[in-house]
Amino acid sequence: MNSVLIIGAGAAGSVVAKKCAMNRDVFKKIHLASRRLESCKKVQAECKTPIDISQVDADNVQETVALLKKVKPDLVINMALPYQDLAIMDACLEAGVHYMDTANYEPREEAKFTYKYQWPYHDAFKAKGLMAILGCGFDPGVTNIFCAYAQEELFDTIKTIDIIDCNAGSHGKAFATNFNPEINLREVTQRGKYWKEGEWIEIDPLSISAMIDYPEVGEVKSYLIYHEEEESLVENIKGLEQIRFWMTFSDNYIKHLEVLQNVGMTRIDPVMYKGTPVVPMEFLKSLLPEPSSLAENYSGKTSIGVIIKGHKDGEKVRYMIWNVCDHAETNKEVGAQAVSYTTGVPPVVGAMMLFQGHWKAPEGEKGGVFNVEQLPPKPFLEELGKQGLPWHVRQIKKKEQKDLFDVET
Numbered sequence: 001m002n003s004v005l006i007i008g009a010g011a012a013g014s015v016v017a018k019k020c021a022m023n024r025d026v027f028k029k030i031h032l033a034s035r036r037l038e039s040c041k042k043v044q045a046e047c048k049t050p051i052d053i054s055q056v057d058a059d060n061v062q063e064t065v066a067l068l069k070k071v072k073p074d075l076v077i078n079m080a081l082p083y084q085d086l087a088i089m090d091a092c093l094e095a096g097v098h099y100m101d102t103a104n105y106e107p108r109e110e111a112k113f114t115y116k117y118q119w120p121y122h123d124a125f126k127a128k129g130l131m132a133i134l135g136c137g138f139d140p141g142v143t144n145i146f147c148a149y150a151q152e153e154l155f156d157t158i159k160t161i162d163i164i165d166c167n168a169g170s171h172g173k174a175f176a177t178n179f180n181p182e183i184n185l186r187e188v189t190q191r192g193k194y195w196k197e198g199e200w201i202e203i204d205p206l207s208i209s210a211m212i213d214y215p216e217v218g219e220v221k222s223y224l225i226y227h228e229e230e231e232s233l234v235e236n237i238k239g240l241e242q243i244r245f246w247m248t249f250s251d252n253y254i255k256h257l258e259v260l261q262n263v264g265m266t267r268i269d270p271v272m273y274k275g276t277p278v279v280p281m282e283f284l285k286s287l288l289p290e291p292s293s294l295a296e297n298y299s300g301k302t303s304i305g306v307i308i309k310g311h312k313d314g315e316k317v318r319y320m321i322w323n324v325c326d327h328a329e330t331n332k333e334v335g336a337q338a339v340s341y342t343t344g345v346p347p348v349v350g351a352m353m354l355f356q357g358h359w360k361a362p363e364g365e366k367g368g369v370f371n372v373e374q375l376p377p378k379p380f381l382e383e384l385g386k387q388g389l390p391w392h393v394r395q396i397k398k399k400e401q402k403d404l405f406d407v408e409t
């Protein structure tokens, strides 16, 4: 296998294409397709080696099938929006192509992240001997793989997982989101949720916070939100008692978010305006800066990882596993800010894992739908640093993250 089709030439998809084009020993054929050909042309011109491009509306299964039959890739990396996941999976099944994405399917009319739509494709992919690899970005993605690595190498039993996500960067705009504004705002305005002892516990949005000490950044107030990898990790990490997800938001971001919510601009249902139905969130997206436009003056770093508590050889142990990524450095390398870079590099590494045979269905099976933590973590992590995302692991003491371990949930 050596031929890849990337769908979605946005902020993160452009990183995927550019990184594939820097690894021609693995990716002999690279094709980038998106809703607008101009988006592809821009990325094509910035790739270090030649790639092919096409226009496709990935909501249209038959249009995508026709493209797949023409290009004949081994794998589709879906870097479009979560709305397109099922249509692209259907097209992959019909054309006999492996599938990978970085975000789970979400219906347009309901901001609800869940694998319940994609997991039922398991038998169909298995029957065709095809792999569908879900959630292969950074979070979900690398954070899941950190957990799988911890389960395999560092712990006998894992009791708690805290996924911690800090963007300590500054883009200089009054208000902008680091990835697709619509998807980002739908994520942070929904009710928070975490999992404890077999139950999902819902909380009001941004109502629980803790000070977390992030590597190379320092202490930053972080909010408990729901994030999609919690759903699969609950299934795949044995003996788990609690999982929570924490993200930093600046006071400025929260101020803007509050006002936008209060005036109804984050609504996802249509409202009539001068006789035309308008979805306020979609209109708002059209006013906000494109995430790919933020790279130029972005300074600072992202610091994302996991803090895990459990037992090893009868002793209570705590580990932190993380990556730090610098916005200015990623801009220099591929003309993208660190959030797009940390999202775009992992699927390239995941594709390498599939092409090189490190990631495959379990013994005796030929395919199916898998979350990344179900696949071997070590070869992935060995390659990740080489592709620009070095990671670190360290045993920590409770007092180093006192606020996080003490927060009542």
Ligand SMILES: NC(=O)c1ccc[n+]([C@@H]2O[C@H](COP(=O)([O-])OP(=O)(O)OC[C@H]3O[C@@H](n4cnc5c(N)ncnc54)[C@H](OP(=O)(O)O)[C@@H]3O)[C@@H](O)[C@H]2O)c1
Pocket: 007, 008, 009, 010, 011, 012, 013, 033, 034, 035, 036, 037, 039, 040, 056, 057, 058, 059, 079, 080, 081, 082, 084, 102, 103, 135, 136, 137, 138, 139, 140, 141, 178, 179, 180, 181, 183, 291, 292, 339, 342, 343
């Ligand atoms: N796991 C993670 O760590 C993580 C983190 C951040 C984001 N993500 C996910 O990454 C994905 C991309 O995010 P982004 O920030 O790159 O967003 P973005 O800049 O808005 O890019 C999305 C791209 O999708 C394309 N697209 C939209 N509808 C399409 C359709 N019907 N057919 C074909 N192409 C279509 C758009 O194409 P045109 O430009 O051609 O119109 C756009 O370029 C999202 O699913 C997001 O949830 C994952």
